[in-house]
Amino acid sequence: MPSLSVQINDLLGVGPVLEVRLLPVRTNARQSRKQRARAPEPVAVTALIDTGATSTVLKRSVAETMGLKAVDVASVHTASSANVLCVRYDLRLVLRRDLTFDVRALGLPMEGQNIDCLIGRDVLAKAVFLYLGRQNQFVLAV
Incomplete structure (x- = not known):
């Protein structure tokens, strides 16, 4: 079972943050062959595991920098707003x-944050997440 264990000095103050690399997901065979010659470089971002987020969220400016194409639009509720329209991107964490x-x-502004990505329950549904507060550690395993 692959797992990742992260120790953070101030886990309570900082939260379960980690560096992840992002890549676009190839959506069809033609695109896959075309991109093989020029495979994109992964983009490193800071992510927060957020059990309150239904879906993974990517800072919109990161998606634009990566040249990601929107695959659809969704209406979402955030911690501070309701019925926010946003685009969605297919990507690999x-x-x-x-x-x-x-x-x-979901592509959202996330301005004023020290993170670029929220890892939501869509990922956690495929994994085991342990938050070990006394040890200032968290573990994500599949």
Whole structure:
């Protein structure tokens, strides 16, 4: 069972944050062959595991920098707003070489945050997440 264990000095103050790498998900065979010649470089971002987020969220400016194309539009509720229209992107979260998740992430501004991505319950539904507060540690396993 692949797992990732992260120790953070101030887990309570900082939260379960980690660096992940993002890649676009190839959506069809033609695109896959076309991109093989010019495979994109993964983009490193800071992510927060958020059990309150139904879906994974990506900072919109990161999606734009990566050149991701929107696959659809969704209406979502955030902690501070209701019925917010946002686009969704298909992408691959790479936590480690053997620990990856393909997700449809919501694109939201996330301005003023020290993070670029929220890892939501769509990922946690495929994993085991342990928050070990006394040890200032968390574990994500599949």
